Amino acid sequence: MTDSPDNRPPPPADALAGPDPLDAHVHVWDLARRQLPWLLAGHPLRRDFSLPDLTEASDGRLPDTILVQADADPLEVTDLLDLAATTSSVLGVVGWFDLHSDLQLPADSNLVGIRCPPADQTDPDALTDPAFVRGVRAAADAGLAIDLLLRPPALIGAARLATAVPDARLVLDHLGNPSGPTADWSTGMKALAEAPNVTVKLSGTAHLPSGDLAELIAVTLDLFGSDRVMFGSDWPVCTLSSSRAEAIRRTTELLPAAAHNDVFRGTAERTYRP
Template identity: 40%
Template sequence: MRVDAHHHVWDLSVREQSWMVGPELDPIRRDFAIADLAPLAAAADVTSTVVVQTVGLVAETVEFLELAASNDLVAGVVGWVDLTASDVQQSLSGLMARPDGSYLKAIRHQVHDEPDVDWLLRPDVQRGLAAIADAGLAYDLLTKTPHLPAAIQTARNLPQLTFVVDHISKPVIGDPLEPWASQLRELAALPNVTCKLSGMVTEAPWATWKPADLQPYADVVLDAFGPDRVMFGSDWPVCLLAATYAEVAETADSLTSKLTPAERESVFATTATRTYKL
């Protein structure tokens, strides 16, 4: 059994994906449905997945909850609410009160798109994050290296909230490890933070990357967090810009090949199951 803790779906006839800017994203500028993922997941021995928001709309979260309730593959949803809104607690309560509301496991916002690298530290955002903790949900951190200092302080401010770092905070593969590595280690020192081993292939040169290029970054993550706070995610279909689903899964196997069987079980199943209460 394996859990893919991070993938997306979208239907461009329902809404545009505003982040798809530039011709380089043309390969994924089409619809992707759970039916497209299912055979790929089965081939990689993935039995459960977590579908993750792509746009800042509660309507998408509702659609994902409906998807999870109607499909055995999707075990959880990382959705979106406006953290800065005064009624964020009511928004969360409304989603969780739905018949399919139990599938809501976490909330995420595209922090790395905010011009202010300290966006997470805004008082209204901190209030919204506290409401997520009160609701018993986790929070996915979508950040890049410049956002890590604010993420560290935020995780310190809210020890009652479980944070999940998406895509190892998106270091540019091939650049020096510092300051990303030191800052990620500082974040990992906080017990309420976990990390997804995901999204690396698209932070590397798409056409020429190889697993060895990713290994130093994966080693930092595994050493800093320990396998019991690391979880595998494919980032499908975004990963298709640089690798197939099978290649991402095989690369994750390669990057974790030195772990014990129990440690690999944590990375590929246990951490995600525990963190997202799947």
């Protein structure tokens, strides 16, 4: 006898996000090859994380993935691109290059974006430093997206950058790292939303209380629309607060169903693989 609807087991977390979600923010690293100074000795994440580990954390199926830099090291880009070249589920790499210097980019690769976090992620002026703006313009001319790892006080500077380089596809990682729906975050997000070349990544949110996250998502969707919002689990960093499956499930439950296709695939594809 088949189960009745009321007795069926709940679907896996990935199923809630539709038939084929794309995780737009994943990290992997091998400590034999990476320095990762932000992971101090004894940190629970100071161990290797690989694509097989991601497969195990994803119910045995490697999800479609964008790999994102974790180290300010050009050699990491090579390692990530090698993974992308041999793994069909890795749809692209957001790698580290120094945007303050002349860009030397690999040809004919799966590089889809650059992330070069400013030394002070709270400084709005760092985003409009002339050398940084030149680097962003060069990345945009090369057809690459630019991920921005910032804190709320710097969001105003990101809005100015978006205006200065209107052809750049800018991606705000981790919702701008808010502690909650604070005034400086709201002000910065309103300014960013006025720039059509900015998208927002629902990533790095596993530590936030559900009530705060619900409000942050609602404000973001209202300002940007689902076609400018994408999901990233921030695995394995999310495991400090929850499993990857829980991060997907909670985000899915806080999104209107009409937003799922954009947030869990469409926006990332349009942004990173236009």
